[in-house]
Amino acid sequence: MWSPDRNSGTTLYMQIAEHLAQKIRCGEFPPGSGLPSERKLAGQLGVNRSTVVLAFSELRSIGLIESRSGSGTRVSLADSEETPKHTPNWSQYADDSSMVRNPPFLRKISEALQQNPELIDMASGQLSGDLAPxxxxxxIMSQNRPMSYLxxxxxxxxxxxxxxxxxxxxxxxxxxxxxxxxxxxxxxxxxxxxxxxxxxxxxxxxxxxxxxxxxxxxxxxxxxxxxxxxxxxxxxxxxxxxxxxxxxxxxxxxxxxxxxxxxxxxxxxxxxxxxxxxxxxxxxxxxxxxxxxxxxxxxxxxxxxxxxxxxxxxxxxxxxxxxxxxxxxxxxxxxxxxxxxxxxxxxxxxxxxxxxxxxxxxxxxxxxxxQFVPHLERLRRELQFKRDMVTAALRREFQGRAEFLEPRGGIHLWCKIGADYNENRLLEQSIRNGFVFGPGSVYGSEPGCLRLTFGRANAGDIDRGIAALREAAEKLDLF
Amino acid sequence: MWSPDRNSGTTLYMQIAEHLAQKIRCGEFPPGSGLPSERKLAGQLGVNRSTVVLAFSELRSIGLIESRSGSGTRVSLADSEETPKHTPNWSQYADDSSMVRNPPFLRKISEALQQNPELIDMASGQLSGDLAPxxxxxxIMSQNRPMSYLxxxxxxxxxxxxxxxxxxxxxxxxxxxxxxxxxxxxxxxxxxxxxxxxxxxxxxxxxxxxxxxxxxxxxxxxxxxxxxxxxxxxxxxxxxxxxxxxxxxxxxxxxxxxxxxxxxxxxxxxxxxxxxxxxxxxxxxxxxxxxxxxxxxxxxxxxxxxxxxxxxxxxxxxxxxxxxxxxxxxxxxxxxxxxxxxxxxxxxxxxxxxxxxxxxxxxxxxxxxxQFVPHLERLRRELQFKRDMVTAALRREFQGRAEFLEPRGGIHLWCKIGADYNENRLLEQSIRNGFVFGPGSVYGSEPGCLRLTFGRANAGDIDRGIAALREAAEKLDLF
Missing domain, CATH: 3.40.640.10 (Type I PLP-dependent aspartate aminotransferase-like (Major domain))
Known part of the structure; x- marks a missing residue:
């Protein structure tokens, strides 16, 4: 994500104004579309709100944006000319699609992970970096075999x-x-x-x-x-x-x-x-x-x-x-x-x-x-080690209130932690606690279950992750 | 494509029998499906027909295939047991698809190029190997930058x-x-x-x-x-x-x-x-x-x-x-x-x-x-050179009977060589002459046109390719 350069000769607010102007010109914010609020933008860019106020004022002065009380700040419509000009209704094109969107939970998880790479990730169905070869x-890539025609x-x-x-x-x-x-x-x-x-x-x-x-x-x-x-x-x-x-x-x-x-x-x-x-x-x-x-x-x-x-x-x-x-x-x-x-x-x-x-x-x-077979052997050992960590942590933290089957392979553990909990609230509280998991409903399951992918989390984070989940469950009075 | 190993200790016919048996077992030729004729298979594998006759005889002896006069050779149906066993009707699944197949001409061209890599290729929409960086x-690959997590x-x-x-x-x-x-x-x-x-x-x-x-x-x-x-x-x-x-x-x-x-x-x-x-x-x-x-x-x-x-x-x-x-x-x-x-x-x-x-x-x-900009400069020079070769060859070979616009960039030249020729016959004759082009109809065009992609052919082959096209056109009495 772009942020202004504090060592640049240009003032912060002018850098921000120029950045927004570019986004408007390239169609990312089309004419008539809303801009984020001053407060939100200040948070995203890590600057004071007053800096964003100055940047918006600059853009208003050149006619690129308009602010109306109550309806926030919008990109100005193109100047009226002989023939009125229109931007295609892109949102409509995106919404009319016959392709079903991915479940909102998956997007929420993906956004949370992008915004905070420090989250302990037991949601993504993949291996941690140390397990990959x-x-x-x-x-293999550095051996630079003479490449055939690409x-x-x-x-x-x-x-x-x-x-x-x-x-x-x-x-x-x-x-x-x-x-x-x-x-x-x-x-x-x-x-x-x-x-x-x-x-x-x-x-x-x-x-x-x-x-x-x-x-x-x-x-x-x-x-x-x-x-x-x-x-x-x-x-x-x-x-x-x-x-x-x-x-x-x-x-x-x-x-x-x-x-x-x-x-x-x-x-x-x-x-x-x-x-x-x-x-x-x-x-x-x-x-x-x-x-x-x-x-x-x-x-x-x-x-x-x-x-x-x-x-x-x-x-x-x-x-x-x-x-x-x-x-x-x-x-x-x-x-x-x-x-x-x-x-x-x-x-x-x-x-x-x-x-x-x-x-x-x-x-x-x-x-x-x-190297292939030794890699597989190492992978199996390390996954089993992580499986043991996660099951021990679940027993320790949940004291019998988490039911699960111990997997004998793979990277996922399926766990029932209480009937009918509010998945959205548990996920949000977990994310606030620094931990993310797969809510059962995205797998088409009855409420009360969740998927814990121990393949992805680093071994050193598993104990803290399961503790964060237990704290979130307690905060919601699930027990 | 597999072919028997003449230096192996195993006879050719047994190698072929074993190879076919494996294909049958893995479902590539499901029970009841037809095998290629002895003559066709002999041609594909580069062996005498009598060798294939022996291989088929071997497979018949173990009950894997059946030959009936008039209906060729088929894979035997699975042995009848208490419950009859059936293979899914895979061809039906493939045919029922709502996805439109690519035009038969494109598959014909692709098969011709796979069977004979020596064909002069003015059909594929890509660059020749010498033009690629x-x-x-x-x-870049050999520099082996420490790789981030994959x-x-x-x-x-x-x-x-x-x-x-x-x-x-x-x-x-x-x-x-x-x-x-x-x-x-x-x-x-x-x-x-x-x-x-x-x-x-x-x-x-x-x-x-x-x-x-x-x-x-x-x-x-x-x-x-x-x-x-x-x-x-x-x-x-x-x-x-x-x-x-x-x-x-x-x-x-x-x-x-x-x-x-x-x-x-x-x-x-x-x-x-x-x-x-x-x-x-x-x-x-x-x-x-x-x-x-x-x-x-x-x-x-x-x-x-x-x-x-x-x-x-x-x-x-x-x-x-x-x-x-x-x-x-x-x-x-x-x-x-x-x-x-x-x-x-x-x-x-x-x-x-x-x-x-x-x-x-x-x-x-x-x-x-x-290296990027010098690569582009070299690419442009070489494409222009090939464009000049193809236009000169068309003028020389077709003597005014090929109409075309000289492109000022890109890799394609569009050419009209006579009204209403039979595309299939011209393509087949060209392939026999060692040359392949893009028939106009696959681009949704009226008959009489064809696409010549000079980006893909090697410069040294262009003259021969256009001559082969002209010979094919003459053979079909297009002029």
């Missing part, structure tokens, strides 16, 4: 990365696949988006877990799908529920996250895995298996994915490096029947013309490097 | 890149903007996709140039928009046509590519630029200005973009590094009112969760480096 990636990528993704993934999936996930059955995406989000937008049509019915991944919910809504829920217990979904939904609603796809599920951390039991596949092949029903967390299994032995057990080609498998390496790489993939991969690759040309080759080269090299 | 980018990016894009772009747009395009008015995208394709999907609704009317960018046309169709056309002459669109379309159809947006337009290479005249802006502000009509080519102006003086002349905030400006650096970077941006940037940044979270930070860091460094 930052050093390994920097070394043209548009192959529509299915960089071929050497697909080759490395075939080996990776075979070795680490027991999945036999081929390069031509793989589509590289920018992550699970893009994989889900492609499947939802390109293989389903408005009015189609689908089944998802309850609760479910928060950023997938608005996507289903925007696509006009009818969404039915599969409640989770400690062993995952009940396979027979899938058959019931098929009978009642002719669901066309089932979305599952069987390993250390987001947000609940649960593991689909092996017996249920086989049952899910039996039902899927009985009904010729596609299963979308989202599997970003399996390699974080703390004991180093993740269960076999549905895709590896699938003998009838019922499963599209979605993977990602966001939760086992770094989300900023933006590399994920799906393994699917070739007809699907080709269809989605063609569709993606219309959306973004594919990914940059640079991070794909980095990941392909990292996957085949001797 | 490959060395400069490799050097987490999810800011929803609007990497802040240092936005800061560098503010300077770049001011210096090179005369555009005053701020970081908060910029959204980094993966290129113009994603910028257009976001605008079309998030700011417009099915049934809305828009105006586009005639002819227009080929990959935008299916996007408009998929979004259910009513698309009206603004015919181009040598000075671009006629501004009054915009007013007429607004009166008749209440168009909600106008999409323009004013500088060295794709595909025609034309430049919107300065007088018409001002007129377009007057009409836009009179009607409060948003203009989407796509400007990827302006910095290739051969005389080094690109005209001022609409965005720089826009005093009412009517223009969303779309830029990209694909045509002035390398398309494989996948970095573009838009400058727009803040309400729009925030809306689109939120929507993109549902699509792909933003870009990798790695190429953004590379581009930010390159933009501020002393």
């Amino acid at each position: 930052t050093q390994e990636i920097a070394e 043209g548009y990528d192959n529509p299915q993704g960089y071929p050497p990365l697909r080759e490395a993934l075939v080996r990776y999936l075979n070795r680490h996930r027991g999945i036999d696949t081929t390069e031509s059955s793989l589509l590289i995406t920018s992550g699970s989000q893009q994989s889900l988006y492609l499947i939802i937008r390109c293989l389903l049509s408005p009015g189609d019915a689908v089944a998802i877990e309850d609760p479910s991944y928060c950023f997938s919910l608005p996507m289903f809504q925007t696509a006009g799908l009818r969404v039915f829920r599969l409640p989770l217990d400690q062993h995952g979904v009940q396979p027979e529920d899938i058959r019931q939904l098929y009978k009642k609603h002719r669901i066309k796809m089932v979305f599952l996250n069987p390993n250390y599920q987001n947000p609940t951390g649960t593991l689909l039991s092996e017996e249920r895995r086989r049952k899910v596949l039996d039902i899927a092949s009985e009904l010729a029903l596609p299963i979308i298996e989202d599997d970003p967390y399996s390699l974080t299994a703390y004991d180093g032995e993740p269960p076999a994915p549905l895709k590896a057990l699938d003998t009838t080609g019922s499963v599209i498998y979605i993977g990602s490096f966001s939760k086992i390496a770094a989300s900023g790489l933006r590399i994920g993939w799906m393994a699917a029947p070739r007809a699907i991969v080709e269809r989605l690759a063609d569709a993606r040309q219309q959306m973004d013309f594919g990914l940059s080759v640079i991070p794909q080269q980095v990941v392909a090299t990292f996957l085949d490097s001797p | 490959t060395q400069e980018i490799a050097e 987490g999810y990016d800011n929803p609007q894009g990497y802040p240092p890149l936005r800061e560098a772009l503010v300077r770049y747009l001011n210096r090179h395009r005369g555009i005053d903007t701020t970081e908060s008015s910029l959204l980094i995208t993966s290129g113009s394709q994603q910028s257009l996709y976001l605008i079309i999907r998030c700011l417009l609704s099915p049934g809305d009317a828009v105006a586009i140039e005639d002819p227009s960018y080929c990959f935008s046309l299916p996007m408009f169709q998929t979004a259910g928009l009513r698309v009206f056309r603004l015919p181009l002459d040598q000075h671009g669109v006629q501004p009054e046509d915009i007013r007429q379309l607004y009166k008749k159809h209440r168009i909600k947006m106008v999409f323009l590519n004013p500088n060295y337009q794709n595909p025609t290479g034309t430049l919107l005249s300065e007088e018409r630029r001002r007129k377009v802006l007057d009409i836009a502000s009179e009607l409060a009509l948003p203009i989407i200005e796509d400007d990827p080519y302006s910095l290739t102006a051969y005389d080094g003086e690109p005209p001022a973009p609409l965005k720089a002349l826009d005093t009412t905030g009517s223009v969303i400006y779309i830029g990209s590094f694909s045509k002035i650096a390398a398309s494989g970077l996948r970095i573009g941006w838009m400058a727009a009112p803040r309400a729009i940037v925030e809306r689109l940044a939120d929507a993109r979270q549902q699509m792909d969760f933003g870009l990798s930070v790695i190429p953004q860091q590379v581009v930010a460094t390159f933009l501020d480096s002393p």
